[in-house]
Amino acid sequence: MSKPLFYAASLVVLAFVAVKVRTRLQLSAAKHASLTGHARMARRFAALVPFYEYRERDFFRADSAPDDVAARRKAGFERLAAHYRTHFAATARQSDEVQDSISDLQFTSRYRVPFQFSRVVREHFKAGAFLASSSGVTVTDLDGNRFYDLTGSYGVNVFGYDFYKECIARGSERVAALGPVLGAYHPVTAYNVARLREISGLDEVSFHMSGTEAVMQAVRLARYHTQRKHLVRFCGAYHGWWGDVQPGVGNPLAARETYTLEDMDESALRVLASRRDIACVLVNPLQALHPNASAPGDSTLVDSGRKAHFDRAAYAAWLEKLRAVCTARNIVLIFDEVFVGFRLALGGAQEYFGVRADMVTYGKTIAGGLPVGVLCGRARFMKRFREDRPADICFARGTFNAHPYVMGSMYEFLQRLETDPVRALYRDLDARWNGRAAALNARLQEADLPVQVRNLSSIWTIVYTRPSRYNWMLQYYLRAAGLALSWVGTGRLIFSLNYSDEDFAAVADRIVSAVGAMHGDGWWWSAPVLTNKAIRRRVLREMIQARCSPLIGSMSSPRSR
Numbered sequence: 184m185s186k187p188l189f190y191a192a193s194l195v196v197l198a199f200v201a202v203k204v205r206t207r208l209q210l211s212a213a214k215h216a217s218l219t220g221h222a223r224m225a226r227r228f229a230a231l232v233p234f235y236e237y238r239e240r241d242f243f244r245a246d247s248a249p250d251d252v253a254a255r256r257k258a259g260f261e262r263l264a265a266h267y268r269t270h271f272a273a274t275a276r277q278s279d280e281v282q283d284s285i286s287d288l289q290f291t292s293r294y295r296v297p298f299q300f301s302r303v304v305r306e307h308f309k310a311g312a313f314l315a316s317s318s319g320v321t322v323t324d325l326d327g328n329r330f331y332d333l334t335g336s337y338g339v340n341v342f343g344y345d346f347y348k349e350c351i352a353r354g355s356e357r358v359a360a361l362g363p364v365l366g367a368y369h370p371v372t373a374y375n376v377a378r379l380r381e382i383s384g385l386d387e388v389s390f391h392m393s394g395t396e397a398v399m400q401a402v403r404l405a406r407y408h409t410q411r412k413h414l415v416r417f418c419g420a421y422h423g424w425w426g427d428v429q430p431g432v433g434n435p436l437a438a439r440e441t442y443t444l445e446d447m448d449e450s451a452l453r454v455l456a457s458r459r460d461i462a463c464v465l466v467n468p469l470q471a472l473h474p475n476a477s478a479p480g481d482s483t484l485v486d487s488g489r490k491a492h493f494d495r496a497a498y499a500a501w502l503e504k505l506r507a508v509c510t511a512r513n514i515v516l517i518f519d520e521v522f523v524g525f526r527l528a529l530g531g532a533q534e535y536f537g538v539r540a541d542m543v544t545y546g547k548t549i550a551g552g553l554p555v556g557v558l559c560g561r562a563r564f565m566k567r568f569r570e571d572r573p574a575d576i577c578f579a580r581g582t583f584n585a586h587p588y589v590m591g592s593m594y595e596f597l598q599r600l601e602t603d604p605v606r607a608l609y610r611d612l613d614a615r616w617n618g619r620a621a622a623l624n625a626r627l628q629e630a631d632l633p634v635q636v637r638n639l640s641s642i643w644t645i646v647y648t649r650p651s652r653y654n655w656m657l658q659y660y661l662r663a664a665g666l667a668l669s670w671v672g673t674g675r676l677i678f679s680l681n682y683s684d685e686d687f688a689a690v691a692d693r694i695v696s697a698v699g700a701m702h703g704d705g706w707w708w709s710a711p712v713l714t715n716k717a718i719r720r721r722v723l724r725e726m727i728q729a730r731c732s733p734l735i736g737s738m739s740s741p742r743s744r
């Protein structure tokens with residue numbers, strides 16, 4: 184090779200390497216600084232966390248509170264435990280019977296509070312996994328206790344349980360003549376498709392059995408049509424439990440074709456604008472309440488660092504930017520509305536934020552209380568075959584897709600969306616729920632209680648204003664006060680839109696009273712040295728100590744798992 188040719192070739196190679204390095208650095212810069220933003224590191228860290236737990240004495244002074252405060256906490260704990268024993272006995276007995284045989288239950292009961300406290304809590308507060316009935320905005324357990332329902336059935340319950348009972352009953356009648364015949368469609372399906380096209384503003388629809396599956400199908404199709412491998416999700420966003428959308432803790436495999444980028448940050452836009460391997464961007468609009476943080480649950484409530492704040496205009500502006508870069512780069516923009524669809528507006532998050540996606544997934548509420556996942560998309564992204572290459576297909580089927588009973592219940596749901604009483608629920612929706620949140624916050628503040636709520640319309644989370652290791656205890660006080668929470672505890676309260684002012688006033692009274700009782704029992708003892716940072720440092724020290732010397736440890740007492 185001649186010298187000039189060699190120099191020219193070297194220059195080309197150097198330029199190529201420089202571009203590669205630049206795009207790699209851009210990608211690193213677009214990761215959120217937290218562990219949540221670094222999936223691989225988070226998985227490694229999680230594997231190192233040792234098990235240890237507090238003996239009963241240490242349980243009450245994990246923050247080095249003085250003895251008198253620890254004694255107050257213990258007395259409060261015992262009083263609450265006695266309440267649970269007497270009021271929730273039958274429900275707890277039934278739960279105990281299946282506790283070891285339902286893996287899901289074993290998991291959720293274990294991860295209700297930070298693991299150091301979990302065993303003692305499980306022994307004293309049998310949460311009760313059974314319910315007997317629902318009515319209005321309440322559910323009733325096996326002991327006859329009525330609770331205001333704040334679980335929202337994982338978000339399914341938008342309009343109240345009676346609404347869904349009707350959808351299921353009427354829908355079942357409607358399809359009864361066909362029964363569970365699969366493969367062919369019941370005629371109600373045609374109406375559902377027409378309405379879904381109208382609501383989403385998109386061309387085609389496919390039916391699946393869960394939100395997770397709808398997301399899987401959206402990503403698969405985006406890869407097929409763009410012929411690119413990578414999906415982009417934003418830090419902390421949940422899109423179901425399929426491996427590619429869950430690259431961090433919880434998935435035994437690394438998701439190699441997933442980029443997790445910082446939400447609401449220009450650095451993510453730079454990555455989208457420069458890389459050529461991105462097929463789609465997944466957006467879960469629920470993240471608007473807590474960008475870059477995972478869904479809040481009490482099992483990770485180690486200190487009072489939980490934050491949430493919703494700014495509709497800022498999030499809408501962010502979605503517009505995403506829309507623009509995706510259009511420019513031919514990247515498929517997917518809104519995952521499995522959670523928020525129909526909760527924020529009749530036209531879902533697209534209408535609420537005023538931005539259109541190429542594909543939208545729905546689920547949870549849309550089949551009137553039966554299990555479902557729906558994908559709507561532009562025709563050019565939904566097609567599963569190529570006219571010019573008949574063997575090059577994007578396969579997706581599912582035995583129970585478009586099940587007649589699901590379609591029947593969905594038909595009832597979609598019909599009811601058009602009725603006046605349902606439309607009325609959306610009028611001034613945000614003003615109503617923001618007003619309720621503000622009024623409750625004012626009451627909590629007036630009573631000098633260290634608790635506030637934050638909300639995205641009817642989706643709420645509780646935040647804590649004083650550093651503490653014991654915030655997770657609140658879920659047990661709330662239950663004793665007659666409020667039903669899901670297994671993530673105070674991380675997420677989900678109201679159905681049929682909560683009247685009177686219903687809400689009763690819930691607010693109970694929240695204030697439960698927070699007051701917990702405060703009175705000394706759990707929010709504070710001292711100048713007790714900062715969130717100090718708490719996190721202390722927990723880290725305990726972990727290191729438990730890891731290095733599993734048989735000793737002053738605060739901790741290692742036990743077998």
Ligand SMILES: Cc1ncc(COP(=O)(O)O)c(C=O)c1O
Pocket residue numbers: 337392393394395396398421422423424467519520521522523546547555556
């Ligand atoms: C935004 C979002 N996507 C997908 C899913 C998964 O749906 P499913 O639990 O029906 O599989 C969920 C469930 O919570 C969700 O909130």
